[in-house]
Amino acid sequence: MSDPYVEHGAAYAAHNAVAPYNALYERPALLELAGDVAGLDVLDLGCGPGVTTAALVGRGARVTGVDGSAPLVAHAQGLSDAAFVVHDLAAPLPFPPTTFDLVVSGLVLHYLPDWSAVLGEVARVLRPGGRLVASVHHPLTDVDIPSLEPHGTYLESYRVADTWRLGDEDVVVRFFHHPLGAMTAWIAGAGLALTDLVEPRPQAVMAERDPEAYARLTARPAFLLLAARRVG
Numbered sequence: 001m002s003d004p005y006v007e008h009g010a011a012y013a014a015h016n017a018v019a020p021y022n023a024l025y026e027r028p029a030l031l032e033l034a035g036d037v038a039g040l041d042v043l044d045l046g047c048g049p050g051v052t053t054a055a056l057v058g059r060g061a062r063v064t065g066v067d068g069s070a071p072l073v074a075h076a077q078g079l080s081d082a083a084f085v086v087h088d089l090a091a092p093l094p095f096p097p098t099t100f101d102l103v104v105s106g107l108v109l110h111y112l113p114d115w116s117a118v119l120g121e122v123a124r125v126l127r128p129g130g131r132l133v134a135s136v137h138h139p140l141t142d143v144d145i146p147s148l149e150p151h152g153t154y155l156e157s158y159r160v161a162d163t164w165r166l167g168d169e170d171v172v173v174r175f176f177h178h179p180l181g182a183m184t185a186w187i188a189g190a191g192l193a194l195t196d197l198v199e200p201r202p203q204a205v206m207a208e209r210d211p212e213a214y215a216r217l218t219a220r221p222a223f224l225l226l227a228a229r230r231v232g
């Protein structure tokens with residue numbers, strides 16, 4: 001199956017840098033939940049084009065970014081002096097145990113059919129007491145997207161597809177709907193204790209730049225943020 005983040009990497013990087021959903025909604029909320037990162041060893045899991053990675057570096061963290069898309073990692077390398085690895089999250093992370101204080105993961109986990117293995121790896125590479133801060137598609141938003149495959153019910157995990165305008169092309173992007181209960185069970189199963197669950201609000205400036213999106217997002221969240229701490 002083709003990977004839009006590989007085939008349309010340049011168009012996605014341009015989109016991600018300025019799109020209101022990323023720049024005025026998800027990224028500020030994720031960085032706020034991450035808090036003070038100065039002096040921390042941070043893994044940006046699914047770093048994509050590296051805008052969040054660069055923001056973390058700018059806030060004084062030592063950051064490593066991993067992503068499955070070589071074109072996006074190449075783009076990320078131009079934005080900051082973080083370390084980067086091209087890596088498929090289906091495989092174990094290429095880092096020793098207890099390497100990081102914080103794992104940040106923006107809009108990535110919903111691409112995985114099951115979070116058990118990757119969250120086990122997150123727990124392994126986190127230091128005791130270290131945190132995971134992640135954003136994902138909100139499970140209520142997923143159920144509104146017309147599926148290209150047989151549609152499941154809210155309480156099941158199932159693959160959905162959406163069509164995004166990237167550059168001058170319509171691109172089909174496939175990801176997974178997971179119910180909230182599955183997400184929290186995967187977090188607990190990995191030995192992580194959920195500490196925060198945030199339904200973010202868009203930045204006030206979005207009301208001027210994209211009033212339609214602002215109205216939509218203040219009525220109903222598109223994304224969900226989760227934070228968890230490694231137990232022990």
Ligand SMILES: C[S@@+](CC[C@H](N)C(=O)[O-])C[C@H]1O[C@@H](n2cnc3c(N)ncnc32)[C@H](O)[C@@H]1O
Pocket residue numbers: 005016045046047048049050051052066067068069072087088089090105106107108111112
């Ligand atoms: C919506 S983008 C988010 C990028 C970045 N975190 C951000 O918020 O700007 C999703 C990213 O997840 C990456 N991704 C999806 N599935 C992956 C996998 N199995 N292994 C590694 N990266 C993956 C894609 O390559 C893409 O860069």
